[in-house]
Amino acid sequence: MTSVATAISLIPRSQPGTGRASASSCSPDLAKGPWEFDAAEALAGVPAYGPGASSGDRAPSSTPRQGQLPQEYRDATEAELHERIVAAKGKLGERVVVLGHFYQRDEVVQHADFVGDSFQLANAALTRPDAEAIVFCGVHFMAETADILSRRDQAVILPNLAAGCSMADMADISSVEQAWAQLEELFGTEPDAEGRVPVIPVTYMNSSAALKGFCGEHGGIVCTSSNAAAVLEWAFARAQRVLFFPDQHLGRNTAKAMGVPLEQMPMWSPRKPLGGNDAETLLDSRVILWHGFCSVHKRFTVAQIEQARAEYPGVRVIVHPECPMEVVDAADEYGSTDYIRKAIAAATEPTVFAIGTEVNLVNRLAAEYPQHTVFCLDPVICPCSTMYRIHPGYLAWVLEGLVDGEVRNRIEVPEDVAPHARVALERMLAARP
Numbered sequence: 001m002t003s004v005a006t007a008i009s010l011i012p013r014s015q016p017g018t019g020r021a022s023a024s025s026c027s028p029d030l031a032k033g034p035w036e037f038d039a040a041e042a043l044a045g046v047p048a049y050g051p052g053a054s055s056g057d058r059a060p061s062s063t064p065r066q067g068q069l070p071q072e073y074r075d076a077t078e079a080e081l082h083e084r085i086v087a088a089k090g091k092l093g094e095r096v097v098v099l100g101h102f103y104q105r106d107e108v109v110q111h112a113d114f115v116g117d118s119f120q121l122a123n124a125a126l127t128r129p130d131a132e133a134i135v136f137c138g139v140h141f142m143a144e145t146a147d148i149l150s151r152r153d154q155a156v157i158l159p160n161l162a163a164g165c166s167m168a169d170m171a172d173i174s175s176v177e178q179a180w181a182q183l184e185e186l187f188g189t190e191p192d193a194e195g196r197v198p199v200i201p202v203t204y205m206n207s208s209a210a211l212k213g214f215c216g217e218h219g220g221i222v223c224t225s226s227n228a229a230a231v232l233e234w235a236f237a238r239a240q241r242v243l244f245f246p247d248q249h250l251g252r253n254t255a256k257a258m259g260v261p262l263e264q265m266p267m268w269s270p271r272k273p274l275g276g277n278d279a280e281t282l283l284d285s286r287v288i289l290w291h292g293f294c295s296v297h298k299r300f301t302v303a304q305i306e307q308a309r310a311e312y313p314g315v316r317v318i319v320h321p322e323c324p325m326e327v328v329d330a331a332d333e334y335g336s337t338d339y340i341r342k343a344i345a346a347a348t349e350p351t352v353f354a355i356g357t358e359v360n361l362v363n364r365l366a367a368e369y370p371q372h373t374v375f376c377l378d379p380v381i382c383p384c385s386t387m388y389r390i391h392p393g394y395l396a397w398v399l400e401g402l403v404d405g406e407v408r409n410r411i412e413v414p415e416d417v418a419p420h421a422r423v424a425l426e427r428m429l430a431a432r433p
C-alpha cells in the first residue's frame with residue numbers, strides 16, 4: 001500500500017486521459033507526518049497551520065494545542081493503522097459515528113460513516129442518536145457545530161486538535177465585538193420606518209461557535225455556501241445592512257449576484273478605526289465585508305481559467321464561491337461543494353470539468369465519474385493544510401481510546417455560548433428557501 005506521506009506528495013492533478021501526477025506540490029514538507037508539526041509547535045510555543053495552502057497565515061495563540069501522538073501510532077504503517085481503525089470501529093459498533101468532510105484525505109474518508117460538507121455532516125450525526133461519540137474528521141469549527149446540534153451527553157471528538165481553519169480564525173470574537181460597538185455608535189439601534197434595524201450580523205458556517213453565538217444574541221444568523229443568498233434575503237428583510245464575516249468572497253459574490261453594487265460593500269479591516277472606512281461609506285453600505293478569506297480558494301485565478309479554456313475548448317468551469325470575485329465572474333458556474341458534486345453527477349454526456357475547489361474533493365470526483373474528465377484548476381496542488389492534520393494515526397488513537405473507555409480530544413462549546421449559537425443555526429434552517 002502507498003504510504004500516507006507518498007500519497008500526499010503525489011496528489012495527482014487528474015489530467016484528462018493521462019492519469020499524470022502533477023510535478024509540483026505546495027511544499028515538500030507536506031509529505032511529513034502531521035505530528036512533526038505538533039512537535040514543532042510545542043518547541044516554538046506557538047501553534048501553526050503547517051506548510052501548504054495556509055502557510056502565509058498565523059494561527060491565533062488561543063488555537064488549541066495537540067499533544068504529541070504516541071510513538072506507536074507514528075511508527076505504524078498505513079496498513080497497520082487501517083486494520084486498527086477497522087477493528088476499533090467494529091468493537092464500538094453503533095456507539096460511534098465517524099464523519100468525513102469532502103476535503104478530507106482518502107485514507108481517512110474511507111472510514112467515515114458519512115461524507116459531506118460541514119452542515120450535512122452535523123445533521124447526519126443527528127440520525128445516529130444512539131452514538132455516544134461523534135468523531136468529526138474535519139476542522140475545529142465543524143466539530144463545534146456538531147457539538148451545538150448534538151445531545152449534551154454525546155461526545156464530539158476532533159482527532160487532531162490542531163486541525164483548525166485559517167479562515168475561521170480571521171474573525172475572532174473580540175474583534176467582532178469591537179467592530180459591532182463602532183457600528184452601533186455610528187448607526188444607532190433604532191429601526192427605520194419599515195421596522196428594519198440598522199445592521200444584522202451574518203456569519204458563515206466557517207466560524208467559531210463564539211461568533212455563531214454572537215449572531216444568535218444580536219438578531220443575526222448563520223449561512224452556508226449553499227444558502228447564502230436566502231440568508232441575505234432574510235437579513236435584508238429585517239435590517240438596512242449586514243455585517244458579514246469571516247469570508248469576504250462569499251459575501252461579495254453572493255450580494256453581487258443579488259444586485260448589490262460593489263461600492264455598497266465596503267471591507268472591514270479589524271485593526272483599523274471604522275474598519276478603515278469613512279462614516280459616509282458605512283452609512284451608505286448594504287453589506288460590510290470582513291477582511292477574511294480561505295487560503296485554499298484564494299489560489300484560484302482568472303489565468304488558470306483561461307489556460308483551461310485554451311487547453312480544453314468547451315470545458316465547463318465551476319468554482320466555489322469562496323474564490324475571488326474575478327474568478328467567479330470568469331467561471332461558467334459557481335456553487336458549494338454539494339452544487340459542484342451534483343453538477344458533475346447530473347451531466348449526461350462525457351464532459352470536461354475544470355473545478356475551483358479543494359483538490360481532495362476534485363480528485364475523488366474524478367475517480368467517481370470516470371466518464372467525465374475532471375481536474376483541479378490549480379496546477380500547484382494544495383490540499384487544505386489544516387484539514388490535512390487529521391491523519392489515520394490520530395483517528396486510530398481516538399477510536400482505540402473510546403474502546404478503552406477514554407474520550408480523547410473532546411470539543412465542548414461552553415454552556416453560555418451554545419444556546420445562542422443554536423438560535424442562529426435554527427434561524428438559518430427556517431430561512432431556507
Ligand code: SF4
Pocket residue numbers: 054103139164165166167168206294295296297358384385386387
Ligand atoms: S478549505 Fe479553507 S475554509 Fe475550508 S477548512 Fe480549509 S482553510 Fe478553512
